[in-house]
Amino acid sequence: MSWLRRGTSEPGAEGRGSEAGPAARPSGAGEAAPAVLRVDWPACQGRGVCAEVLPELVTLDEWGYPIIRGEVDDNLLDLARQAAADCPHRALRLVR
Ligand code: SF4
Numbered sequence: 001m002s003w004l005r006r007g008t009s010e011p012g013a014e015g016r017g018s019e020a021g022p023a024a025r026p027s028g029a030g031e032a033a034p035a036v037l038r039v040d041w042p043a044c045q046g047r048g049v050c051a052e053v054l055p056e057l058v059t060l061d062e063w064g065y066p067i068i069r070g071e072v073d074d075n076l077l078d079l080a081r082q083a084a085a086d087c088p089h090r091a092l093r094l095v096r
Pocket residue numbers: 039043044045046047048049050051064065066086087088089090091092
């Protein structure tokens with residue numbers, strides 16, 4: 001199924017780049033404002049597809065509605081885009 005995870009990152013990979021410091025960051029990479037996932041609450045039906053696609057950033061509350069934890073690191077951008085694309089109610093957007 002298309003919503004299954006692809007190319008997952010290993011745990012702890014979100015710190016990529018921090019060991020080498022900002023001077024070692026490739027030019028042009030990661031210079032934009034951090035991406036975040038936004039939920040359109042009236043549209044969200046709490047089915048939890050987003051949490052299945054991106055468990056690194058999305059958990060569900062007791063009613064099945066998403067709880068987004070923080071910004072989307074570069075290594076999770078593809079999965080965040082996939083989570084937004086797979087939301088059956090178009091209730092999840094990736095914005096900068
Ligand atoms: S996949 Fe969409 S509708 Fe389902 S819980 Fe996530 S944001 Fe809400």
